[in-house]
Amino acid sequence: MKRLLLCIPNQSVHYRGMNARPQVSIPLGILSIVAFLRENGWAGDVRVYDARLSASFTTTQEKGGRVTLFGDDEATMGKRIAEIAPDVIGISNMFSAQFPQALRMAEVAKQACPNAVVVMGGPHVSVFPEETLEQPCVDYVVVGEGEERMLALLRCLEAGETPAIPGVLGRPEDRRLLRDHPLVKVNFIKEVDDLPLPAYDMVDVERYFELQANGFSPRTREWGQRAVTMITSRGCPHRCTFCSIHATMGYRWRAHSPDYIRRHIALLRERYAIDFIHFEDDNLTHDSERYDRLLNILLELLPRLPWDTPNGVRGDGWTLERVRRTRESGCQYLAVAIESAVQNVLDKVVRKRLDLAQVDNLMVFTHQEGLRLMAFYVVGLPGERLEDIDATFRYALARYFRFGVWPGMNLAVALPGTELGRIVERDGLRDPSLPYAANQLTTSEFSPADIQKRFRRFQRLKILIFLWRSLTSWRDLRYNASLVWRYRSSIANEFRKAFGM
Numbered sequence: 001m002k003r004l005l006l007c008i009p010n011q012s013v014h015y016r017g018m019n020a021r022p023q024v025s026i027p028l029g030i031l032s033i034v035a036f037l038r039e040n041g042w043a044g045d046v047r048v049y050d051a052r053l054s055a056s057f058t059t060t061q062e063k064g065g066r067v068t069l070f071g072d073d074e075a076t077m078g079k080r081i082a083e084i085a086p087d088v089i090g091i092s093n094m095f096s097a098q099f100p101q102a103l104r105m106a107e108v109a110k111q112a113c114p115n116a117v118v119v120m121g122g123p124h125v126s127v128f129p130e131e132t133l134e135q136p137c138v139d140y141v142v143v144g145e146g147e148e149r150m151l152a153l154l155r156c157l158e159a160g161e162t163p164a165i166p167g168v169l170g171r172p173e174d175r176r177l178l179r180d181h182p183l184v185k186v187n188f189i190k191e192v193d194d195l196p197l198p199a200y201d202m203v204d205v206e207r208y209f210e211l212q213a214n215g216f217s218p219r220t221r222e223w224g225q226r227a228v229t230m231i232t233s234r235g236c237p238h239r240c241t242f243c244s245i246h247a248t249m250g251y252r253w254r255a256h257s258p259d260y261i262r263r264h265i266a267l268l269r270e271r272y273a274i275d276f277i278h279f280e281d282d283n284l285t286h287d288s289e290r291y292d293r294l295l296n297i298l299l300e301l302l303p304r305l306p307w308d309t310p311n312g313v314r315g316d317g318w319t320l321e322r323v324r325r326t327r328e329s330g331c332q333y334l335a336v337a338i339e340s341a342v343q344n345v346l347d348k349v350v351r352k353r354l355d356l357a358q359v360d361n362l363m364v365f366t367h368q369e370g371l372r373l374m375a376f377y378v379v380g381l382p383g384e385r386l387e388d389i390d391a392t393f394r395y396a397l398a399r400y401f402r403f404g405v406w407p408g409m410n411l412a413v414a415l416p417g418t419e420l421g422r423i424v425e426r427d428g429l430r431d432p433s434l435p436y437a438a439n440q441l442t443t444s445e446f447s448p449a450d451i452q453k454r455f456r457r458f459q460r461l462k463i464l465i466f467l468w469r470s471l472t473s474w475r476d477l478r479y480n481a482s483l484v485w486r487y488r489s490s491i492a493n494e495f496r497k498a499f500g501m
């Protein structure tokens with residue numbers, strides 16, 4: 001029987017003049033694979049190695065400039081992998097911007113254990129399976145969801161057979177095992193309830209709690225001391241042009257049953273005493289009736305468990321009653337994904353199929369119910385005019401001023417595997433030699449400098465509204481003071497950027 005090591009690479013947090021926040025959370029995808037292997041009787045030895053958990057920083061000088069890494073350095077990673085001596089090494093890569101680190105870890109793994117089989121999975125490699133396979137340190141690429149494919153691959157390797165598994169590439173000719181679709185190359189698990197609960201016992205959950213509560217959470221607002229991410233559904237039928245989930249989760253929305261969610265929450269509460277849930281589904285509120293049933297589960301919990309939706313939910317389908325039950329069930333704030341204040345941009349550029357009038361209803365309802373609302377916007381998409389972008393900035397500030405809807409303004413990122421990425425590449429709107437980052441697009445309407453200038457002005461006005469709201473509302477003052485204290489260093493950074501200090 002083989003020994004399998006599943007790895008999460010260290011993170012690059014400063015490279016070529018760009019900064020990224022170190023982020024650590026329990027690796028749910030990997031823990032779901034482990035649980036699936038166990039449930040299906042795979043009797044090999046499984047280990048998990050998360051190179052981020054040391055939370056150390058290493059700075060090196062490379063050709064492109066200074067690089068700072070978060071987590072174990074290469075020597076430590078190589079030593080850890082060699083000590084475990086696995087037969088198969090799986091490396092997870094969640095974000096395209098971190099793909100070079102995942103690849104570096106694959107090289108380190110191959111050097112440490114030359115006879116081991118190295119497998120890569122995750123969103124980036126699901127979009128570029130063939131290119132990833134060209135790397136000499138990578139033996140197999142798993143596209144899409146990993147549970148069933150990893151089990152099938154391990155069984156083939158143990159039997160000494162050449163794998164021929166849809167969605168698993170080991171040789172260039174395996175491309176025939178992929179679907180002929182530009183974004184979605186594989187099929188997806190139909191019944192997500194057939195998956196066992198993630199194997200939390202495989203990791204040091206306390207260490208994740210500690211790092212998250214001390215500034216390394218991926219969420220911009222981390223209120224819990226023992227917070228977990230939970231995913232109650234996979235996939236999304238919508239086709240927003242910038243969205244990258246379809247290559248890994250598909251267009252078909254598949255939800256866990258109330259019974260499954262109840263068991264999951266009970267496990268986390270009883271075994272790990274969790275005090276907060278971040279629901280990070282791709283589309284948590286796609287089915288309003290199912291969302292109501294989720295609220296029923298949360299309303300049953302005594303004492304209540306605080307929760308939020310940091311990925312954002314749809315802005316349609318809300319009623320006053322639904323918002324009230326959301327608040328009563330423990331929701332601390334809702335994040336809603338609006339994207340643009342211009343209906344035409346929403347329809348033709350973002351292609352979100354969202355009616356702005358319904359979003360306004362949600363703002364009124366949450367204001368009435370005293371439930372905090374945060375809104376995500378994105379500007380700088382090809383097809384937008386400068387006046388559209390200005391309208392979104394104005395809308396975001398006006399809704400913050402009037403209803404207290406905190407504006408989370410994003411500058412467009414053309415990720416690979418998205419319709420936006422395809423348009424940008426086709427029209428040559430971005431320098432392809434740059435690592436993926438926000439605000440790199442130049443169109444006939446705007447340049448990154450135009451967007452940056454407007455964004456700075458927006459940030460300054462946002463800070464002024466923040467101060468005004470704090471001084472005129474006792475409730476906002478208390479909330480904002482705790483926010484400032486908790487996020488003092490990142491707020492100071494934002495302040496410096498906004499005022500050019």
Ligand code: SF4
Pocket residue numbers: 236237238239240243244245282283337352
């Ligand atoms: S952005 Fe949200 S609604 Fe749009 S496709 Fe992605 S998950 Fe679906």
